Amino acid sequence: EVQLSESGGGLVQPGGSLRLSCAASGFTFSAYVMSWVRQAPGKGLEWVSSISDSGRSTWYADSVKGRFTISRDNSKSTLYLQMNSLRVEDTAVYYCVWGHGAHWGQGTPVTVSS
């Protein structure tokens, strides 16, 4: 059974940093693209970033480019999202997503507020 478990969310002040993690199991992690998608309170879904199976290619939404960094450790079956220079508008639940959307984690909430 595919399982994705996010962690690392929390409350942070504007300008601060957080590192999200997503522990994966139930599939061959190193063979798939992985992504982060977020959902602001009461809003729709927004794709944030994706990383290729090897980690050599990454893609970012314009809204986070230059501030967020996606990475992965295939030996640990874990996906990461380093978030720097956080803004109030980054407040959302962040979901870890397998492949082209086949499975989603339960999400980890990030609140950026002073």
Added chain:
Amino acid sequence: DVVLTQSPLSLPVTLGQPASISCRSSQSLVHSDGSTYLNWFQQRPGQSPRRLIYKVSDRESGVPDRFSGSESGTDFTLKINRVEAEDFGVYYCMQNTHWPWTFGQGTKVEIK
């Protein structure tokens, strides 16, 4: 960027009746590999999204066959044959043919 426009944004339905959601793309979603990567997701309140349909019309394992997807050019449709109580929630279309991946605004399916 590809813009996906869903309609309606709110869809009141009666149990047992059919429902249909449209997703219009601002450009072709045919990938260079020949596939069309248009997905449909269901999100129930307080839950993570769940993929129902991928590549326009392929149903995920375990998804009831009352859900179906179709396309006509750059217009995509999700149909629910006979709405059941568990079908209420918000539905999103999403494309991952082109970077950046994009979502429609969401359609809230609610009880009439």
